[in-house]
Amino acid sequence: MHDEPRHRQPVRIDVEELGKSxxxxxxxxxxxxxxxPGELLALLGPSGSGKTTLLRAIAGLTATEEGTIRFDGEDATALGLRERRVGFVFQQYALFRHMTVFDNVAFGLRVRPREERPRAGEIARRVRFGALDAKVRKELRRWLRELHTETGLTTIFVTHDQEEALELADRVVVMRAGKIEQIGTPAEIYEEPATPFVCEFLGGAARFEVEAREGETDVLGGTFPIESNAGYSGPAVAYVRAHEIEIVSREMAEGVPAVIRTVRPFGPTITVELSIEGRAERIEADVPRELYDGGEIKEGQGIFIRATSARIFPIG
Structure with missing residues (x-):
């Protein structure tokens, strides 16, 4: 969704205490x-989190029961899409509500005479592009980012793809169950997740249930502070990402024993899957390629690991 070029300046949009059931x-x-004004904002969240409903409400396609929507300070809550002067691109194919499923499918074929319709082979070639590969997706994101920079329009987009949101947006709004969990820049969302949900939804982090003592807790051989609640003692949950786990020498007392179960030797960093005694779920760790090339990383090998960083959240 974006404001039309008729605006001399990109608009500011304020959403105030919005409610919809x-x-x-x-x-x-x-x-x-x-x-x-001029921001590229991502609404990120799982299915049912409210992100699409929020986008449609801002655009004027969905009426709300509570709250106010303002465009450049003017109340636009009761205005439709046309009056709000916004462009809206749907995520999914649009269907004609007055038609049956068959009529919807057949509509495109009936519009054009038989001699003008594409042949079966041509359709097959085009369908292959329906699912974009990783390279094309990356190029498309770059193009969208450049297009937004050129137009300078205020733009909001919805996605459940964490990588897409973090790569494209100026700021990200993480939603859950109709509420906002966190708003911040991609760096803030990734480095400083506000809640366990945000940390887990971004993915790539192993979860540990731990016991905190006076604002600190031990995780994988490291001791880390609870920045959100200094002095807290009690149950907590810790998250450690793959790149925050290092292999240490056997002699280091704080190292935790682990066994390498699988090795994914692709790229400059090798990802290994590890099992730890007393833990059912395996964890992932990123290790330097030199260790793999030197024969130090093999499946079934016992090693010692240590966390270099962790995000801790009190429970309760």
Missing amino acids: FGSFAALNDVSLTVR
């Missing part, structure tokens, strides 16, 4: 945020 399901629950 579908029956007993609260799609939006007291949602407030500000989209800065």
